[in-house]
Amino acid sequence: MAAEPPSTARKLATVGPAITETVVALGAGAQVVGVDDSSAPLAPGARKLGYQRVLSAEGLLSLGASLLLASKEAGPPTVLEQLRQSGMEVVIFANEPTVEATRHQLQEVARRIGREEQGRALSQALDEELARVASRLAPLDGGKRPKVLAIHARGAGALMVSGQHTAVDTLLRLSGGVNAIQGFEGHKALTAEAVVEAAPDILLVPVSTVKTVGGVEGLARLPALAMRKNWRVVTLEDGHFMALGPGMGQAVTRLADAFHPVQPGAR
Incomplete structure (x- = not known):
């Protein structure tokens, strides 16, 4: 499914490369207006917001984004609270290094931006690729x-x-x-x-x-x-x-x- 035209889509800010990668993979890259430095290569058209742990509320609010999707490293907490108080929806993800957490994060990001169908397709593709590798490696058996x-x-x-x-x-x-x-x-x-x-x-x-x-x-x-x-x-x-x-x-x-x-x- 094609991405929504930027003129009508909800503007997003993403912090953390896995979060930004997920939004882009879901086909919503055109909605991303701001990213942290580590995510910049994934969304070259978005404004860089600096290091993920030292974000600026002013910089984020100036983007006109209504939703911030971020990994747990994002901060400082006072800035995140200021964003919430200003009316921005702030969603923080745990960034746990497991397959189960990655699958859950993918599906939850998809739900938050209204791309559940794309999320299911990505999850299925991920599971299939991991299964192919596991099958290939099974003969190693230690x-x-x-x-x-x-x-x-x-x-x-x-x-x-x-x-x-x-x-x-x-x-x-x-x-x-x-x-x-x-x-x-x-x-x-x-x-x-x-x-x-x-x-x-x-x-x-x-x-x-x-x-x-x-x-x-x-x-x-x-x-x-x-x-x-x-x-x-x-x-x-x-x-x-x-x-x-x-x-x-x-x-x-x-x-x-x-x-x-x-x-x-x-x-």
């Missing part, structure tokens, strides 16, 4: 699964690793990989000691981070990574390191292909 170290940049010169209960950890599990970092949840600073202990087969890195450090050669020269040899690099779009959205099925398929290449004639 067999060789590569140890993957997921790293990303946070600020100038700061590299982080992803532990459990993160979007990346879920993607690794679904795509037949093993998170090389165990024993903590969330993200922490990358250290040479952690890399040596993790002994990864693969480095999973956002596209932008690879560019920032000077490509694969630049990664190999980083002090925290130089002590570990014989790893290979797999890249993924930046948004998948932050949250799970309707594109997670495609991300899982891409990672499964990278971790477990299909031999010629095997399909």
Whole structure:
């Protein structure tokens, strides 16, 4: 179904790449008039509102949007309350890194913007793609699964690793990989000691981070990574390191292909 013409559609502000990705995938991208910085590549025609944790009430209200859809990282709380007091509908999503939460978020966003039919279609497509990957990986049955170290940049010169209960950890599990970092949840600073202990087969890195450090050669020269040899690099779009959205099925398929290449004639 085609998107509503912008002249008659409800204006939306979206904060968080998974939320923005969902609205665009539902066909309502033309309604998005404002996004946080991390969502900007997904909605290039929308005004950038800055970092999601330090939003401005004035900036949001000036857009004329009647609905703000945001992940739990959005803030500060005083700004969100000011928006509510000014008459804007504010809906916050938990941003939990599970398939079930992602499916629920997709359907709830669809309901909020009146695109339930598109939401059901997206949910079905997501389930089908995940099922195809699971079926393909089933013969592994505990067999060789590569140890993957997921790293990303946070600020100038700061590299982080992803532990459990993160979007990346879920993607690794679904795509037949093993998170090389165990024993903590969330993200922490990358250290040479952690890399040596993790002994990864693969480095999973956002596209932008690879560019920032000077490509694969630049990664190999980083002090925290130089002590570990014989790893290979797999890249993924930046948004998948932050949250799970309707594109997670495609991300899982891409990672499964990278971790477990299909031999010629095997399909």
